[in-house]
Amino acid sequence: MVAVKRNVAGLVIVFVGAAVVQLAVSNTYLRYVKPGMRWMLLAAGIILIALAVADVLADTRKKDEHDHGLADDGHGHHGLPRAAWLLLIPIFALLVVDPPALGAAAAERQSPVASKPIQPKSNSWLADNPSGGPVQLPVRDYSVWAVWEKESMKGRSFELSGFVTPGKNGSWYITRMGLNCCVADATAFMVEARGQSTAPAKNQWVKVTGEWAEPTKRADGDVAALTVTSVSPIPTPANQYE
Amino acid sequence: MSAPVGVAEKAEKTPKEPLGSSVVFTLTLVLLVGLALFGRRIFAGAFTDETIRTWATMFVGVTVQALPFLVLGVLLSAALTAFVPASFFAKALPKHPALAVPVASASGVILPGCECASVPVSAALMARGVTPAAAIAFLLSAPAINPVVLASTAVAFPGQPKVVVARAVASMAISMIIGWLWLMTGKGGSWMRIPKNRHAEGTGKLEVFRSSMLHDFLHAGGFLVVGAAAAATLNVIVPRAWLDHVASNLLLSVLVLGLLAVLLAICSEADAFVAASLSQFSMTARLAFMVVGPIVDVKLIALQAGTFGPKFAIRFAPATFAIAILVSLGVGWWLL
Numbered sequence: 169m170v171a172v173k174r175n176v177a178g179l180v181i182v183f184v185g186a187a188v189v190q191l192a193v194s195n196t197y198l199r200y201v202k203p204g205m206r207w208m209l210l211a212a213g214i215i216l217i218a219l220a221v222a223d224v225l226a227d228t229r230k231k232d233e234h235d236h237g238l239a240d241d242g243h244g245h246h247g248l249p250r251a252a253w254l255l256l257i258p259i260f261a262l263l264v265v266d267p268p269a270l271g272a273a274a275a276e277r278q279s280p281v282a283s284k285p286i287q288p289k290s291n292s293w294l295a296d297n298p299s300g301g302p303v304q305l306p307v308r309d310y311s312v313w314a315v316w317e318k319e320s321m322k323g324r325s326f327e328l329s330g331f332v333t334p335g336k337n338g339s340w341y342i343t344r345m346g347l348n349c350c351v352a353d354a355t356a357f358m359v360e361a362r363g364q365s366t367a368p369a370k371n372q373w374v375k376v377t378g379e380w381a382e383p384t385k386r387a388d389g390d391v392a393a394l395t396v397t398s399v400s401p402i403p404t405p406a407n408q409y410e
Numbered sequence: 411m412s413a414p415v416g417v418a419e420k421a422e423k424t425p426k427e428p429l430g431s432s433v434v435f436t437l438t439l440v441l442l443v444g445l446a447l448f449g450r451r452i453f454a455g456a457f458t459d460e461t462i463r464t465w466a467t468m469f470v471g472v473t474v475q476a477l478p479f480l481v482l483g484v485l486l487s488a489a490l491t492a493f494v495p496a497s498f499f500a501k502a503l504p505k506h507p508a509l510a511v512p513v514a515s516a517s518g519v520i521l522p523g524c525e526c527a528s529v530p531v532s533a534a535l536m537a538r539g540v541t542p543a544a545a546i547a548f549l550l551s552a553p554a555i556n557p558v559v560l561a562s563t564a565v566a567f568p569g570q571p572k573v574v575v576a577r578a579v580a581s582m583a584i585s586m587i588i589g590w591l592w593l594m595t596g597k598g599g600s601w602m603r604i605p606k607n608r609h610a611e612g613t614g615k616l617e618v619f620r621s622s623m624l625h626d627f628l629h630a631g632g633f634l635v636v637g638a639a640a641a642a643t644l645n646v647i648v649p650r651a652w653l654d655h656v657a658s659n660l661l662l663s664v665l666v667l668g669l670l671a672v673l674l675a676i677c678s679e680a681d682a683f684v685a686a687s688l689s690q691f692s693m694t695a696r697l698a699f700m701v702v703g704p705i706v707d708v709k710l711i712a713l714q715a716g717t718f719g720p721k722f723a724i725r726f727a728p729a730t731f732a733i734a735i736l737v738s739l740g741v742g743w744w745l746l
Contacts, residue, residue: 352468
């Protein structure tokens with residue numbers, strides 16, 4: 169009986185391990201953590217599955233030895249601890265809720281103001297290549313440079329891709345969430361889109377081109393802006409964070 | 411949020427008597443496979459609310475981020491239990507507990523990982539006969555002063571090596587102060603459920619390794635889930651904007667960033683980047699954020715309650731928090 173009971177633990181661990189491996193293999197993990205976590209997730213999942221298999225094998229062996237009085241190895245802990253059932257909650261969340269990457273709902277809760285970087289990433293390469301069409305930039309960089317490196321951005325056109333976060337009075341922001349570690353520390357980088365009469369649907373992924381515009385002053389700081397000349401919907405990228 | 415809890419309750423109500431264990435197994439298997447196949451169809455439309463979905467993303471995110479480190483932690487702690495003889499620690503650490511504390515605190519350098527890994531490892535140290543004060547010092551210093559964390563701090567604050575030094579100094583100081591306080595008051599032992607060495611001598615080393623890893627993972631994993639749920643809830647509830655109102659007052663800002671570190675439960679390998687982005691705050695306040703985070707946060711409190719008992723966790727968390735705030739103020743004034 170003991171053996172069967174212990175296999176519940178094996179079953180739960182196999183499911184947790186399989187869920188982690190599946191996240192890593194299917195790229196779904198990119199919704200929750202940074203790309204660098206992939207091999208760690210794979211390793212953790214495989215270790216868990218191996219642990220569960222080893223446990224089941226050991227139980228089978230013990231059952232055989234039962235008649236020789238060797239079954240109880242003195243560990244005194246055979247059931248699944250109550251707390252371990254909680255491991256099923258994230259599995260439930262993954263299988264049923266299928267949590268999406270953070271989008272406009274999370275961005276709306278943050279301020280669109282670009283805080284000043286301590287050690288700003290240099291954009292001097294922009295000045296070195298003054299000619300040509302719109303420059304492709306991560307929203308993360310544009311939202312900071314447009315406010316803190318105005319001189320080098322003035323009069324130039326840029327191409328940004330991100331999702332749509334609606335603002336007040338019909339305004340909207342081109343948005344990208346930035347991760348440092350996992351979604352718990354996600355920061356929204358937002359660029360106000362000007363010169364468009366109608367906002368695209370909330371959370372729609374778009375590629376926009378336009379010219380640098382004077383940042384919007386707010387009580388808590390300045391918000392990067394772009395005078396948009398063209399908007400086109402794009403498919404959701406594999407890694408939605410920057 | 412209510413539905414996942416419902417599943418755990420349903421699972422717990424399943425029969426507990428030995429005869430029912432094959433029923434538990436079958437029910438769990440059916441439940442899991444059923445959810446995997448039909449879960450989304452059955453609950454279609456049930457979890458469309460944006461706040462719930464954001465919560466679920468945060469919850470899964472914190473769990474997924476912490477899980478590999480927890481696996482690393484239980485792997486190391488099982489290896490300590492199975493393969494390192496208790497006599498090793500007796501030789502490696504000074505005999506006198508007061509001297510063992512700083513040595514244990516400094517040896518936190520060798521455990522590369524975030525705070526989830528250090529809880530099972532320090533529990534294994536206690537089970538191997540290391541004095542609890544020294545194991546506590548290790549528990550507090552390991553997630554803050556290991557090379558991965560210090561390197562990420564250096565990257566987050568480029569050109570400011572004093573931040574790295576301040577973080578290491580403050581974290582070491584706190585772990586030693588708490589270790590010595592533990593020895594001086596002599597009270598901690600009565601609140602703490604000291605993990606026992608569950609493993610009868612004479613069983614095979616691999617068997618000990620396997621069973622202690624299984625045991626530790628099942629216990630700590632459940633509490634990690636509780637901690638992740640708490641962190642996700644606070645993340646969704648606490649608006650970031652209120653931070654800006656307190657940034658100007660030094661004492662208040664140190665307290666607020668300390669509390670924020672407790673509530674957000676960001677892993678110690680990444681908290682430096684978050685601290686760096688909180689640029690409206692003074693350096694001392696950001697130091698407090700980086701010093702408090704690895705030693706006390708909602709996820710850790712849940713893990714510690716599971717490992718050392720709730721009586722211990724509810725006393726240990728406020729004590730470490732208060733000392734961490736004081737030390738951050740001192741070190742910040744001295745070095746930053």
